[in-house]
Amino acid sequence: MSLRNSLTLDKQEVTELLDNGTPYVIRFKMPEDRVVEMHDEIRGRVEVNTQVLDDKILFKSDGMPTYHLANIVDDHLMEITYVIRGEEWLPSLPLHVLLYEAFEWEAPVFAHLPLLLKPDGKGKLSKRDGDRLGFPVFPLQWTDPKNGEVSLGYREDGYFPEAFINMLALLGWNPGDEREFFTLEELVDTFSLDKVSKSGARFDQDKAKWFNHHYLVDKSNEELAQLFRPILDEKNINPGQKDIPYIIGLVKERVNFVQELWEQSSFFFLAPEEYDSKTVKKRWKTDSFTQMTELKNVLVQIDEFTSENTERTVKNWIEQKEYGMGMVMNAFRLLIVGAAKGPHLFDIIAVIGKEETLKRIDLGLNILGKKETVN
RNA sequence: GCACCGUUCGUCUAGUCAGGUCAGGACGCCAGGUUUUCAUCCUGGUAACACGGGUUCAAAUCCCGUACGGUGUACCA
Incomplete structure (x- = not known):
């Protein structure tokens, strides 16, 4: 033909x-x-x-x-x-x-x-894969002017630009040594075409998150506090005199994204509304009601309600009474946080203050009550 | 179908050009340690040269073949 x-x-x-x-x-x-x-x-x-x-x-x-x-x-x-x-x-x-x-x-x-491959299966990464697997394929959110279709963006998902760039640069390229963190400036200096690999690279969301975690921890508490403030506003939280950067510093290592900061710090601002059932079952024992009631009396007498002071006092009391440290502290945490999570407990109660601490103990004592028998 | 490109732990990869340390690192996962919880962190572990020939004293590395995969094959870009 x-x-x-x-x-x-x-x-x-x-x-x-x-x-x-x-x-x-x-x-x-x-x-x-x-x-x-x-x-x-x-x-x-x-x-x-x-x-x-x-x-x-x-x-x-x-x-x-x-x-x-x-x-x-x-x-x-x-x-x-x-x-x-x-x-x-x-x-x-x-x-x-x-x-x-x-x-x-x-x-x-x-x-x-080399091409970027879809995380599962074969073939080059396409927009559909992101939609299907729930991760972005574009750096920024994008709306198709033709049909109004919205595609997710890394920025909107909470990735920092520097984390995204770092992650992307290492997909199909490496410096030839074992460095893996690069600023844009360092990439400009270090990148060379002869270190680009020939075969396609599969995107790994876990590693992307790890990069973001690294850059998040690296940021100052003040900068993160600025990014966190809109989330507090959205939740209608009035932080009052609370030192937000300080709180951020206590929890930032536990998150990958700014938007995860809230679930790791909500208890600094709000008393528990419910108590995690698994933790209750595991940590709220027969003696807990009595011990927490006693603990409350110990705390009432502390004037200088700092982390160091409350810790010393409470630990002395535990030793004196020969209670189990884990036993007391875990039950205490349950009352303050509502779950088995969060940073150093004495740091938490120092932030929320004596009054709020006592209030939360009362609240928990009321709701959880006295466990009569151990099953 | 045809053409081109590719193939090292589950994933990203170092090492291949100039053959010669138990194939190194990171993410993940698992275990241990630290800890009042969870997370972090520290330590350790897991796990790979697609297959078959050939060259060589010696092959992940060089050569040939096979398999598998990708891309392209538009009056798209």
Whole structure:
């Protein structure tokens, strides 16, 4: 089967068709049998025989150039020296090289980057995979102007720009040593095409989270407090005199994202509304009611309600009474936090203050009551 | 189908060009330690050279083949 064009038609037919305004395209006449030698910065020498290439369309029937032509002309005019693009363009490279050659233009250096693969299964990552698996594939949230479809973005998911960039840079590239944290500036200095790997890289959400955790912990408490404040507003929390940066400092190592800060710090602002049933079962024992009642009396007498002071006093009391440290502290934590989580308990009660601490003990004592028997 | 590209722990990868330490690191996972809880943190562990030939004293590394995978094969980019 051959093309019906100026090469296969005789001159008169061609003129006739042209005069009649018959739509036509302009193609690149591919050399018959030639081995095109190309160089890719990442893959090295690549060869392909023109026999397997067809006469590509350069101008569409509407007169507009195709990507292939426009790309070469545009890059040449802009004096582009490096073309760095995804591996899916590699099969088009011979055409592009031949086009530069036909124009007698100097071709730029080409580098074809490995593809980002979907986390499960095979194939390159697509927007649909993100929607399906619940993670973003775009750096920023994006709305398709055509159909209004919204795609998730890493920024909107709570990833820091520096964490995202760091994570992405290491997908398909590495510095050749064991460093793995890079600022943008360091990447600019360190990145080189010859360290780019050839095979596709699968995105790993766990590692992305780990990067974010690293950068989050690295940020100052003040900066994180600024980011956390809108969340408090949203929850209608009035922090009063509470030192938000200090609180952030106590909990930031336990989270990967700013938005997770709330569930790790809500008890600094609100008394428990319910008590985690598993923790109750495990930590609220027969003696707990009595011990907590006694503890309350101990705490009432402390004037300087600092972390160090309450800790010393409470521990002395526990030793004196020969109660179990774990026994008392876990029950105490349950009353203050409502669950078996959170930072150093004495730090927590120092923040919420003596009055609130006593209130929460009363509240818990009322709700949990006295456990009569051990089952 | 054809062409091109690729293939080291579950994942990201070092090592391959200039063959020669029990194949190294990180994430994850597991165990132990620290701790009043959870998390962090520390220590340890788990786990890979796709397969088959060849070259060589010696192959993850060089050569050939096979398998598998990816991409491309649009008047898209």
